[in-house]
Amino acid sequence: MKVSLHWLRRFVDFELTATELAEKLTMRGFESEVVSDFDSLENLVVGDVLTAEKHPNADKLKLCSVSDGSETFSVVCGAPNVDAGQKIVFAKVGAVLPGDFKIGKAKIRGIESFGMICSERELGISDEHDGIMVLDESHKAGTPIKKVLGPLFNAIDIEVTPDKAFALSHRGIAREVATIVGSKLKTPINSVKLNPKSKDVVSVKLDKKGGCTRYIAGTMKGVRVGPSPKWLAEYLKSVGQKSINNLVDISNFMLLEIGHPTHVFDLKKLAKPAVKVSWAKKGEKFDALDEETYELSTDHMVITDTKNTVALAGIIGGMDSSVTDSTTEVLIESAYFDPVVIRKGSKKLNLLSEASRRFERGTDPNAALEAFNMIVQLMQEVAGGTLESVITDECSMSLDSTSVDLSYEKLLKYAGQEIPLKDIESILKGLHIDAKKTKTGWSCSIPTYRTDLKVETDLIEEVFRCFGYDNIKSSFNYSSIMQYANDEESSISSLKHHLSSLGFHQSYNNSLEDFEEVKLFGKDAVSVMNPSSERMNTLRTTLHSGLLKNLDFNYRNGSANTLIYEHGNIFEGKTDKLEDIEQKSSLSCLVHGNVFAKNVHFDSIPASFSFLKGVALNIFEDKRLGLKVNFLQKKHHYCDPYFSIIDGKKQEIGGLGVINQSLLNKLDIAHKNEVVVLDVDTEIFKNYGSYSTKVEDIVTFPIVQRDLNFKMDSNIQVGDVVKAIKSVNQSILISVIPVDIYHSKKDKLSKDVLFSLNFQSSKKTLEDNDVNSIITDVIHLISKKYNAKLRDN
Amino acid sequence: MSLDKTIKGLKASFSKELSKSKTSQDLENFRIKYLGRNGQLALLFEEFNKLPTLEKPRFGKELNILKNQLTDQYQNALGNNSENSATSDVDFSLPGYDLPDGNIHPLEQITSEIKSIFQSIGFSVAYGPEIDDDYHNFEALNVPKYHPARDMQDTFFINPNAVLRTHTSNVQIHLMENQDPPLRHICCGRVFRNEAVSYKSFCLFNQVEGLVINETSSFAEMKGTLEYFVQEMFGKDTKMRFRPSYFPFTEPSAEVDIWNSKLNQWMEILGCGMVNPNVLSNVGYDNEKYQGFAFGMGIERIAMIKYGIKDIRLFYQNDKRFLEQF
Structure with a gap:
């Protein structure tokens, strides 16, 4: 909310600059930024445009000579409205405009320009940027701009938090300023009840179901629509609002003055001078002031003239009953609407107005009458009308202040330190909270505009806020420290470090993806009801989708070699019911290209299936897990082949597969080699730290190594042969490793495989005889089982 | 034990003389002196045979280690001297292996x-x-x-x-x-x-x-x-x-x-x-x-x-x- 210092001074006298005020309010819980602080702007003066001619090299630019009263400068200006004889805002070289916009010497289309003629937007006054700001002729060239524009246009922007409804006006902010500087709040307009000319009565009927608990109405006649007086237009201008006409301006002014929304109907356009507050019919169409047609539902509270809907209560007025240039008679509404009703109605239509913003946060029911009285006075003064009807005030709510108890002990316990009684009392007094001493603290009478103060902690917050958070000294009691529990993810974290040291990059991908793409991964996906874009409407069902995107992105940016992984949640659900949705922590790796590129030392080492299989073994057969894993081929939706990784208890703890071509093509993933993925069930790592390693005795007897070279059918799986060889002896045959495979060019149907067998006993040094008998058994078995032939080494 | 000392002394003089043996003739003379049939090492083994049975296992082990060490050193020196040696081809200015470099996000x-x-x-x-x-x-x-x-x-x-x-x-x-x-x-x-x-x-x-x-x-x-x-x-x-x-x-x-x-x-x-x-x-x-x-x-x-x-x-x-x- 833009707040003008000029306007604040209607209510309170203070000496602060815009920058100082913004700082003070920020530290009070009203986060403020300076919009324009002319006091801080240097090198900004009233300039006199002596000449303004066409720029020799550009049709749309003008070359002006500008005097600052003592010197004349040549300035290039792009504004269409610049003309000789104008008094303008001249930013000289060295000036810094709002938004840290530094003015320097510049060459524009070949001509040097010394400074700039400013528009209102450049000065932070309004959004006006179609032309430069033209000043009143009476100003003398060379006068510092802070003297000319400062008094009117110094302004700050306050981000008012949703609880502080009371602060959505100049009076509300001025109350806070008054407590900061310690001065009294002024009353620029008195809320005086005026006497009507006639005995006419506007009939007002409220709905029994609630929603509107106070409605004040009255009519005025003899109103003349016309331009606003200068003072009124200037206040609106000081917050960047344009003056429209006196009637509209008054309503806008009242909103920003005391924060209570009012509405003005053209009386002649109402069926009769009567108001009925009720609920909209389902599907009812309503033409609003903003020239849009809204379809209402039974949740919407509406104002009718007993025949037609003339306003959407608390949100926006109707087109047909709005005031125009020919309006002479008006009906003025000032009401209190229930915050939830307004919030619901405005959300449903996605229609937020200045009025709804205030009603949904909770307005002051007493301000309804104030606003009514003030608006009538202003109308009389500015538009010449008179109050015609008796003021109708239908009210079914309490207008009394509420009472909240504050315990001194509780306040101190919350603070963790001493705060003197007298400080608390003076803070409460400054906030116009009437605090009566009780045994334990105070009984506080809360002004009705402080709709945010309902319970004790609300008051504690007020005291702390005004006492100053800086004045509460920090303390940190180390003796209260508890032993922290084990972080269940710390072992996954060491897995991540392990992967990274193997050369993997860790990815963080978006959890939200395109449904059409998620579908390709073949699981029941969970979608978002209100996505921000179709490309992010569904939750990922696998981490593969993101990793593939990372491969594609990096490939297209010149890096084909990819070793990546991600750890994150994936989602599946047969329906969108919470209990049907499975949210699972997951970790997947993806590799493509080479682990090592070809270099002077050796040929490239591909990031292949076998590489990732090695990584899998490295991870799963980590000593701390104490697992032995097996790879079991199974069907997969988009991997061919795919192997489940099975632990000793036959549980699936991971998977390893090659993404098929069809998926890569459908997703248009750039690649040149096989794309291999590894899935790791993170659950098994959760107890990682508690596995204890038991040290075995080191066997000191020598290892005996023998090689066996078999010729066998080329379709025989070497892994099966290894298993078969191992099965021959479990005590001293400690390892079987295929070390070479040779495919003859002539004989494509067979291959030679060289196995290296290691023997070792924990009891003695092995003799040839111990080994030979096993070798004989191996040769016998393999020859028979695989129809393999032993070849000479 | 005097044998301990002898082993130590032999090691020292072996290394010293080996480093001075540049030509292939030097190396051959050196081999005969230390590793030959009647060389210093052989002499040590003779002394070992005279040891009491109780001490034999300990010195047996040590002498075997010594023999392997000296033979390896001599072979290395021989290799360095040869023009066909593999190590002489090593270009130490070549880049080291470009090991993959991973990261934590x-x-x-x-x-x-x-x-x-x-x-x-x-x-x-x-x-x-x-x-x-x-x-x-x-x-x-x-x-x-x-x-x-x-x-x-x-x-x-x-x-x-x-x-x-x-x-x-x-x-x-x-x-x-x-x-x-x-x-x-x-x-x-x-x-x-x-x-x-x-x-x-x-x-x-x-x-x-x-x-x-x-x-x-x-x-x-x-x-x-x-x-x-x-x-x-x-x-x-x-x-x-x-x-x-x-x-x-x-x-x-x-x-x-x-x-x-x-x-x-x-x-x-x-x-x-x-x-x-x-x-x-x-x-x-x-x-x-x-x-x-x-x-x-x-x-x-x-x-x-x-x-x-x-x-x-x-x-x-x-x-x-x-x-x-x-």
């Missing part, structure tokens, strides 16, 4: 750093669901339906009653529902906001939130805890301030800014406050007896400040050229 690094700072002062870490019901994400946290505070967090809905959590505070509710005070926890994970994607906002971000509940934890203690955190995270000299703010789940609430001396401005890094008594009663805690504080921060924001990153989307693009810098 910057957001993970920051999260770990924050975790360990809080763990060092006794905080445990908790996790919870990313999709949760409206109750745990909002209502239990004192944000009723149709409350304007809902606008502070634009929400993705899965169904009218389930949301992608907008903060990790839902974990705090689950925690308190399952555990009695005292509590001293941080929760971390992904949270989602239905905001337009730009250089400064993304549809999701990572959060770390903290919760301390016991009978005495005060505003002053909250300040002390967070000052400790800021100093550990950003350096001992970091200037910081607490300023009043509003969150429905805490009261009094504050935002913490740290001073950025490069940009010459305050930068908001976290929100905090005393846990609202309504939140405590919602989880069945006695809010007269217990009190405490909560705080929360965005990891991306802290990473951006710490590493000077200007575009939040970089964290989720996984460009190797970006990741490799961490």
